[in-house]
Amino acid sequence: MSDYIRKRLFQGFICLHILHHAVEESVYGSAMIEELSRHGYKLSPGTLYPILHSLEKEGFLESFQENVSGKIRKYYRATQKGLDELQNVKKYLKELVNEIVVDEKNE
Ligand SMILES: [Zn+2]
Incomplete structure (x- = not known):
């Protein structure tokens, strides 16, 4: 690529x-x-952390911290806004996959 x-x-x-994954x-x-x-x-x-931070800043993820055997670990979970956004995007994604992946097989 x-x-x-x-x-x-x-x-x-x-x-x-x-x-x-953060929805689940x-x-x-x-x-x-x-x-x-x-x-x-x-x-x-x-590369990953700035993406997590910006998803949180935009309100798609929320974070919390937990002590994992003496180390603080930051967890992220999808917010309602994140979940809604994912549902929205799925429509576009399905449409696109149907056109460029599924249709190809049927040609
Ligand atoms: Zn995966």
Whole structure:
């Protein structure tokens, strides 16, 4: 994949992916990096954390801290606004997938 496409699309894919998981459970940085790498996205903390912070700043995520064996870990969870936004985006996503992925198979 070219850098051009990567830059333009990945930020959005990653936001959606984070939202998707944060709707289902509380997520934290390093676990999210692992999850994304499972899907083929190689992300450094320096890339992921600003995305988490901006999703929180925009009100799509909320965070809380927990003490995990002596270390403070910051967890994120989707807000109602985040959930609504994800539902909205899914409509566009389905439409797009139907056109460029599903249709291709039927041609
Ligand atoms: Zn995932």
